[in-house]
Amino acid sequence: YQKQSRNCYLKALEVDDLQVYALFNLGVGAFRxxxxxxAEKYFERTLLAxxxxxxxxxxxxxxxxxxxDLEGVVxxxxxxxxxxxxxxxxxxxxxELKDLESILTQVARAEIxxxxxxxxRGAAQILVDRIDRCAYLSLLSLxxxxxxxxxxxxxxxxxxxxxxxxxxxxxxxxxx
Numbered sequence: 794y795q796k797q798s799r800n801c802y803l804k805a806l807e808v809d810d811l812q813v814y815a816l817f818n819l820g821v822g823a824f825r826x827x828x829x830x831x832a833e834k835y836f837e838r839t840l841l842a843x844x845x846x847x848x849x850x851x852x853x854x855x856x857x858x859x860x861x862d863l864e865g866v867v868x869x870x871x872x873x874x875x876x877x878x879x880x881x882x883x884x885x886x887x888x889e890l891k892d893l894e895s896i897l898t899q900v901a902r903a904e905i906x907x908x909x910x911x912x913x914r915g916a917a918q919i920l921v922d923r924i925d926r927c928a929y930l931s932l933l934s935l936x937x938x939x940x941x942x943x944x945x946x947x948x949x950x951x952x953x954x955x956x957x958x959x960x961x962x963x964x965x966x967x968x969x
Contacts, residue, residue: 795822811842817849824852829859847876851889854896863900867915870897874923894924901932905939913939927957931964 799822802815809815820835833856836849850873857865870893877883885893897916904913913936920929930953938946954966 813839813843813846816842820852829856832856847873847883850876851885854893858896863904863912866896866900867912870919874919901936905935908939927959
């Protein structure tokens with residue numbers, strides 16, 4: 794049935810190349826088949842056809858992460874949270890939010906380990922702003938340090954040490 798439905802979606806695109814549901818469902822099919830590059834193209838076309846479908850950005854995060862496009866992950870996550878802010882009904886379920894948190898943490902840590910900070914800083918900033926400020930301030934500090942800004946890193950680490958009431962993590966002390 795999957796092959797038949799894909800054929801129907803492809804036919805629908807022959808008639809209307811911006812048919813949102815066909816584009817989205819072809820993206821989901823490619824995603825399930827682990828064809829992340831193809832899935833990403835369908836999801837991007839879905840957003841072009843209907844920019845209000847910001848929920849598609851969640852799939853873009855996952856596709857880009859699978860392809861190790863770390864800057865693209867951060868960009869799609871920023872778009873996703875911008876979409877969430879536009880309407881109170883726009884939201885992620887708990888498992889999607891946990892998945893997104895895990896991906897952003899991995900992006901930040903991978904870039905920090907490599908000594909680059911651009912995607913690390915973006916990912917850590919999203920984690921601080923959207924997930925858990927105190928839990929991720931030290932990660933943001935390390936990302937800023939990876940970019941070469943020691944003073945900025947120290948300021949973030951100090952904010953973590955002085956502004957968060959929970960027990961201080963070893964990472965926060967290390968960042969400071």
